[in-house]
Amino acid sequence: MSLTSILSAEAIDNAVKECQAPDSFCYKKFFKLCGLSSKTPQEIKNVFQILDEDNSGYIEESELKFFLQRFVPSARTLTDAEAKSFISAADDDNDGRIGAEGWLQSYLFFSPLLFLEFQAMVLS
Numbered sequence: 001m002s003l004t005s006i007l008s009a010e011a012i013d014n015a016v017k018e019c020q021a022p023d024s025f026c027y028k029k030f031f032k033l034c035g036l037s038s039k040t041p042q043e044i045k046n047v048f049q050i051l052d053e054d055n056s057g058y059i060e061e062s063e064l065k066f067f068l069q070r071f072v073p074s075a076r077t078l079t080d081a082e083a084k085s086f087i088s089a090a091d092d093d094n095d096g097r098i099g100a101e102g103w104l105q106s107y108l109f110f111s112p113l114l115f116l117e118f119q120a121m122v123l124s
């Protein structure tokens with residue numbers, strides 16, 4: 001499983017190009033541009049698993065720093081401020097890292113309808 005099997009390479013390129021300047025990264029804009037915000041909960045979960053490189057079950061700040069490079073190897077690393085604000089947006093239990101549940105439930109990507117679909121999926 002790779003990111004390009006879920007998202008189109010062109011959309012990924014566009015999303016990365018939009019945040020080339022340090023501290024210009026906006027996760028909402030990024031997910032919209034790369035097409036992630038219109039993916040299914042299962043696909044969004046797959047992306048979480050790809051980003052959790054050491055399979056710890058969490059995306060730690062050390063992994064998030066290289067977030068853009070997971071999409072495009074030549075992209076820049078995220079600044080500390082960007083990584084921290086990204087984590088706090090999805091860190092529902094305040095342990096300083098992103099768990100699968102926080103990732104999925106953070107409303108980072110979901111329209112209310114998709115969120116209901118996700119809840120039905122985890123409750124079934």
Ligand SMILES: [Ca+2]
Nearest residue numbers: 052056058060
């Ligand atoms: Ca991890």
Ligand SMILES: [Ca+2]
Nearest residue numbers: 091095097099
């Ligand atoms: Ca957390």
